[in-house]
């Protein structure tokens with residue numbers, strides 16, 4: 001049995017993770033912690049899962065690393081600077097691995113991988129992410145990570161910037177620029193979590209779309225990460241691609 005603690009346990013994702021852990025024969029939920037609860041209850045866990053808020057996740061993660069706990073992090077908001085900070089904390093503390101998953105949906109991970117692979121073959125690329133209106137941040141962590149992967153693949157292949165002759169616009173009309181990739185964020189009642197990657201070439205458009213219809217969709221990926229985080233070859237892993245053999 002792997003002992004699991006959940007941070008953000010009363011939130012939309014945290015509550016779903018608690019249910020999934022309780023339903024798994026090989027996992028035991030030993031602590032469910034939310035805003036205002038003492039984190040010390042988590043010291044009885046081997047693996048801590050964090051689905052809280054981008055503003056608090058770094059403090060939680062530093063605490064987990066200092067305690068030598070393995071951490072599976074779903075909370076969004078990780079850029080290169082934050083990842084470097086996590087690496088520094090890991091260097092200073094000998095025990096505990098960290099897996100940060102921008103998206104634990106299997107289809108979403110495939111969407112990111114397909115986008116990365118397709119990126120060098122099209123001169124234009126833009127990302128549209130669509131979420132429920134209670135989401136705390138924009139753009140989504142998934143869109144940010146997709147843009148990073150796409151930008152990296154295009155740079156490696158020597159593809160230049162996406163063509164764009166816009167000279168006049170209202171602020172924000174062309175979305176956010178994430179490493180040269182335009183990212184547009186929609187917030188709409190009725191939605192859960194969705195993304196389209198639009199790739200345009202000569203007379204053709206290739207669209208990759210993923211839809212999470214509910215939060216259960218993330219649970220196979222979260223449980224896979226919980227089961228494997230202790231044995232990962234690197235102290236810090238970003239994404240579950242390697243766990244899926246991608």
Ligand SMILES: NC(=O)C1=CN([C@@H]2O[C@H](COP(=O)(O)OP(=O)(O)OC[C@H]3O[C@@H](n4cnc5c(N)ncnc54)[C@H](OP(=O)(O)O)[C@@H]3O)[C@@H](O)[C@H]2O)C=CC1
Pocket residue numbers: 007008009010011012013014033034035036051052053054056073074075076077101102103104105136141218
């Ligand atoms: N990687 C993935 O696959 C997915 C990632 N996410 C990400 O997960 C995060 C959470 O999303 P969601 O569940 O919808 O958000 P919610 O707001 O529903 O849940 C977050 C929970 O964390 C609590 N919380 C806030 N601060 C702390 C703290 N310091 N310690 C413990 N608990 C705290 C909140 O309490 P309170 O409300 O009182 O502030 C709330 O109960 C977001 O960053 C989101 O983008 C979401 C879906 C999938």
Ligand SMILES: O=C(O)C1=N[C@H](C(=O)O)C[C@H](O)C1
Pocket residue numbers: 076102103131135136139140141142143192193194
């Ligand atoms: O807040 C959400 O809901 C989601 N957050 C993650 C993100 O920011 O990418 C993952 C998924 O999109 C759902």
